[in-house]
Amino acid sequence: MSHSSLPSPAAAQAAAQAAAEDQRKMHVVVVGHVDHGKSTFVGRLLNDTDSLPNGKIEQVRKNCAAEGMEFEYAFLLDALIEEQEQNITIDTTRIFFRTTQRAYAIIDAPGHKEFLKNMVTGAASASAALLLIDAKEGVMDQSRRHAFLLSLLGVKQLVVLVNKMDLVQHSQETYEKIRTEYTAFLKSLGLNAVHFIPIAAKHGENIVNRSAKMAWWKGPTVTEALDAFKHEDDLTGLPLRLPVSDIYRFDHRRIVAGRVEAGAIRPGDELIFQPGGRRSTVRTFEDWPGPESRDVVGTGGSASVTLSEQIFVERGQVAAHPSNQPRVGREFRARIFWLGKEPLVPNKTYKLRLLTQNVEAVIAKIEKITDASTLESIQADSVPRDSICEVIVRTARAVAFDLHQECAITGRFALEEAGRIHGGGIILDARKEQNVREGKVTAAERSARSGHAPAVLWFTGLSGSGKSTIAELVERRLFDAGRQVFRVDGDDLRTALNRDLGFSAADRAESVRRASAVAGLFANAGHISLVTLIAPLAADRAKARAALSNHAFIEVFVDAPLDVCEQRDVKGLYAKARRGEIAEFTGISSPYEAPESPEVHIRTDKLTTDQAVDLVLDALDKVLRTKADDWEV
Amino acid sequence: MSRNAQNDHLTRLEQTSIHVFREAFANFRSVCMPWSMGKDSNVLIWLARKAFCGKIPFPLLHIDTTYEFPEMYEFREKAKVIHGIDLIVRVNEDAIRRGIGYATHDPVTVTHELKTVPFKAAIDEFKWDALVTGIRRDEDPTRAKERWFSPRSAEGNWDYKDQPPEFWGQFASSAPEGGHVRVQPLLEWTELDIWEYIRRENIPNPTLYFARNGKRFRSLGCHPITHPVDSPASNIDEVIEELKRTKVSERAGRAQDHVGRNSMQELRAKGFM
Numbered sequence: 045m046s047h048s049s050l051p052s053p054a055a056a057q058a059a060a061q062a063a064a065e066d067q068r069k070m071h072v073v074v075v076g077h078v079d080h081g082k083s084t085f086v087g088r089l090l091n092d093t094d095s096l097p098n099g100k101i102e103q104v105r106k107n108c109a110a111e112g113m114e115f116e117y118a119f120l121l122d123a124l125i126e127e128q129e130q131n132i133t134i135d136t137t138r139i140f141f142r143t144t145q146r147a148y149a150i151i152d153a154p155g156h157k158e159f160l161k162n163m164v165t166g167a168a169s170a171s172a173a174l175l176l177i178d179a180k181e182g183v184m185d186q187s188r189r190h191a192f193l194l195s196l197l198g199v200k201q202l203v204v205l206v207n208k209m210d211l212v213q214h215s216q217e218t219y220e221k222i223r224t225e226y227t228a229f230l231k232s233l234g235l236n237a238v239h240f241i242p243i244a245a246k247h248g249e250n251i252v253n254r255s256a257k258m259a260w261w262k263g264p265t266v267t268e269a270l271d272a273f274k275h276e277d278d279l280t281g282l283p284l285r286l287p288v289s290d291i292y293r294f295d296h297r298r299i300v301a302g303r304v305e306a307g308a309i310r311p312g313d314e315l316i317f318q319p320g321g322r323r324s325t326v327r328t329f330e331d332w333p334g335p336e337s338r339d340v341v342g343t344g345g346s347a348s349v350t351l352s353e354q355i356f357v358e359r360g361q362v363a364a365h366p367s368n369q370p371r372v373g374r375e376f377r378a379r380i381f382w383l384g385k386e387p388l389v390p391n392k393t394y395k396l397r398l399l400t401q402n403v404e405a406v407i408a409k410i411e412k413i414t415d416a417s418t419l420e421s422i423q424a425d426s427v428p429r430d431s432i433c434e435v436i437v438r439t440a441r442a443v444a445f446d447l448h449q450e451c452a453i454t455g456r457f458a459l460e461e462a463g464r465i466h467g468g469g470i471i472l473d474a475r476k477e478q479n480v481r482e483g484k485v486t487a488a489e490r491s492a493r494s495g496h497a498p499a500v501l502w503f504t505g506l507s508g509s510g511k512s513t514i515a516e517l518v519e520r521r522l523f524d525a526g527r528q529v530f531r532v533d534g535d536d537l538r539t540a541l542n543r544d545l546g547f548s549a550a551d552r553a554e555s556v557r558r559a560s561a562v563a564g565l566f567a568n569a570g571h572i573s574l575v576t577l578i579a580p581l582a583a584d585r586a587k588a589r590a591a592l593s594n595h596a597f598i599e600v601f602v603d604a605p606l607d608v609c610e611q612r613d614v615k616g617l618y619a620k621a622r623r624g625e626i627a628e629f630t631g632i633s634s635p636y637e638a639p640e641s642p643e644v645h646i647r648t649d650k651l652t653t654d655q656a657v658d659l660v661l662d663a664l665d666k667v668l669r670t671k672a673d674d675w676e677v
Numbered sequence: 678m679s680r681n682a683q684n685d686h687l688t689r690l691e692q693t694s695i696h697v698f699r700e701a702f703a704n705f706r707s708v709c710m711p712w713s714m715g716k717d718s719n720v721l722i723w724l725a726r727k728a729f730c731g732k733i734p735f736p737l738l739h740i741d742t743t744y745e746f747p748e749m750y751e752f753r754e755k756a757k758v759i760h761g762i763d764l765i766v767r768v769n770e771d772a773i774r775r776g777i778g779y780a781t782h783d784p785v786t787v788t789h790e791l792k793t794v795p796f797k798a799a800i801d802e803f804k805w806d807a808l809v810t811g812i813r814r815d816e817d818p819t820r821a822k823e824r825w826f827s828p829r830s831a832e833g834n835w836d837y838k839d840q841p842p843e844f845w846g847q848f849a850s851s852a853p854e855g856g857h858v859r860v861q862p863l864l865e866w867t868e869l870d871i872w873e874y875i876r877r878e879n880i881p882n883p884t885l886y887f888a889r890n891g892k893r894f895r896s897l898g899c900h901p902i903t904h905p906v907d908s909p910a911s912n913i914d915e916v917i918e919e920l921k922r923t924k925v926s927e928r929a930g931r932a933q934d935h936v937g938r939n940s941m942q943e944l945r946a947k948g949f950m
Contacts, residue, residue: 295732
C-alpha cells in the first residue's frame, strides 16, 4: 500500500470511509484439516491481541492442572466437556476480538470430516478465511475440501497459514513446497490466496509478533494480514431484489414486509412481483417509531412497504423494478454441496428454499459428481454426503431467481428434507421450459411436474395370490421415491362404484371396464395407477389394455397355485366357496384364464415378496425410461 | 444520526435482527417471547416493534421466580403499558410450597425449579413452536455455539452436537416433533452493542444498571444471587465508556454460572436459556 505525502480531498474521503468501515466487525472463518492447529491458533490469537477476559487463562490453567493435563491454548475455546475429551472442535464457535485496527468475529470452524455442515455454517457468514496447513503433514484431504467449499460459498479473501513451523525447524524450503503445491490446487478452483504466512501458533510466532526464527519471512504477520481484509461488496448498486417475507394486517394498513437483498427501494418506485408479474407502486415505508420514515432502504435493510394499488402479493414473491427483473422458471443447472446423512437422489422430492420461496423440487439429472478433495469425477447414481455435484433442478412451480454470477444472493438456494437443511447450491444457468404455458394443461406438463410419465400396473391373479400385498409394497416404494402413485383396489371398488355388480360373467366384464376407466383417469392425472383385480377372463383384460393404450401398460400376473391360495385363505372365502356359500368363485366354481404373455410373471411360491416387488419396479423403470423422452427437455 | 445511514454497525445488527423476527413469525404457527425485563430483553421488544411496525403480534412470557428486585416488578408494569404487551406471567407455586428457595437450596437447584420447570410447563400449556430469546454469542462459550434458529426436542434438550447447518439466510423452518425452535435475534450482538443501541434508540430500562454508591448491576437475575459490580458508571454514557475498557465478564455477578466448572452447560442442556 502506498501513502501519498500530500493529503488530497479524495484521500481524505477514502480515509474517512476506511474509518467508518472499520467500525464494522470483520467476520473471519478459520478452516483446515483436523489437528492442523485451528483451536490453538485462535486461542493464541486471542491471547496475543489481549482479547481474553480477565482470569480466563488462569481458569483454564487451573482446570487443566486439576485434571492432570498440560495447558494448551486450544482449551480456551473448547468450552464444552465433550470437546476436551475428544480434543477436536465440534461446532462453529464465534469469538470476538480486536486488533489495534478494528473488531473481528472469528469463527473457529471444525476440521473433523463429520462436521462439515458446521464449517459451511461458519464460512457462509464470513467475509474472509484463514486456512491452516500443518507444515509437517502438508496438504491433506480437508485442506482441499475446505478450499472447494470456500469457493462455492463465495468466500474470496483467503490467507493460508502454514502452521507448526517449529516442527520443521522453521524451514523455508518446506514452506515453499507447500506454497507451490497448494497454490496450484487453489488456482484450479479459481481461488487465490493473498498470502501464505509461516507461523507457529503454539509459540505465537508471526501471529501478532514477528518470529526471530523466521527472518526469511518478509511478508505480514497474521494480524497485519487480517487488517488488510476488506468487507464484502455493498450490493446497493445492483438491481433491486426484495423478497416478500410476509404481509401484515395488524391494523387498517396492509404492509408488505421483506428484506432488501440487493439494490435499493424508494417511495414512488414501480414494482413488479415475480413469479406472477403483477405490478404496483411503493406508496410509503411504515417505519416504527416514526413519525418520519426512511427515504430509501438499501441492501440489507428491512422494509415495510404499503402499495398504491392493492394487488395480490404473497410470501415468496420477489419485488423488482420492471426494468430489471429476475428470471422466472422451473428448471436450472446448479452446483450443489450435499451434507445430508442420506445421499441426494434424483426424482425424490426435496424442499428448495431460495430467498423466501419454498417449493418442492427434484433433481432431474445428475450431470457430474466431484470428489471435493481430489477434484476428480465420481460415477454414481446418487450424491453421497459431503460431496459436490452439478445437477439439473426442476421445481414443482415457477420460482424467481438470478444466476449466481449475476447476483450471488438471489442465485443460490438451500435444499431441505423433513424440515432440515441438508445442502445448498448456486445457480449456474437457466433452462428453458419446453412447453408453452398457455391454455389447456397437457399430459407432458403433468409429467414434467411429477418428474415421470404416468403408467398403469395391472395386477391379476387368484384371490389370495398376493396381488394386494405386492401392490401395496410397490406403492410404498414408489411413493417414498417421490412418485405420484395410487392404488385402485378391486375390493374397494366393490364397496362403492361397483356395488351394483355381482359375479356373473357380464358383471365381471363391467367391473373390469370400470376399473380400467378409473385407472385411466388417475393415469391422465399424471399418476402411476396400480390396479389389483382378479379379472379372470383374458378377453376382459384385453379390452382393458386396449382402453388404456395411450398409457404405459404393464400386466403383472401374480401366479400362485390354487392349493397355495386356498391354504392361505386370508379372508376365509375359499372355505365359504367350498361350502357353496359363494357362487361363481374364481378357481372353485368359475374359471381363471392365466395371462399368456404378461409383462411380469411372479411365481409367489418361488419368489420372496421383496424379489417380486423388485421385478415389478424393474419393469416399470424400463417403461418409464423409454417414455421419458416424450417430456424431458 | 441520518435517517438513511444504513451501513453503520448498529443498524446492520438491527436490520438483521428484524429479518430474524420476521422469518420466525412467517414460519411458525405459534410464537412467544420470554421476557426477563433485563436490557437484552428490552432491546428485543424494541426490535419486535420495529419488525412488526409498532405492534408485537405474539405474547410475552415472564417466568416470575418471586425473587426479582422490587424495581423490576415496577418496571414490568410500566413497560407493559408503554409497549402494549400481551403478558403471560407464570410462577412455580408448587416449588415455592415445597420450600425451594435461596435460603435453603443451591442456586442451580433453585434456577432449575423456579425458572426451567415453570418455563417448560408454560411451553406444554401453550404449545408454542417458536420461542424468541435474547441470548448473545459473546455471553458464554456454550452460547457461542448457538444458531439463529435452534431446534429443541420435546424434552427441551439442545442437541448441540448435531445442529442443522444454517447459511445464506435460510433457517430451520419447522420445530422437531413435540419440540420447539429457539429464535435468537441478538446472537451477533455484544454487550457494548446492546448499550450503544439502547442509547441511540432511547429504549426504557430498569435503573439498576446504573451505579448507586459506587456499585451497579451489569446483569440482572434473582436478587439473592445477583451481585453488583464496583462501578462509578451512573448513566448510559458512562456505562458505555466503562464497557469499552473492561475485561471482566458480564455474567461475573451471576452466581449460578460459577458453581461448578460446567454449571452453565448443565443448566442449558436441561432447558435453561
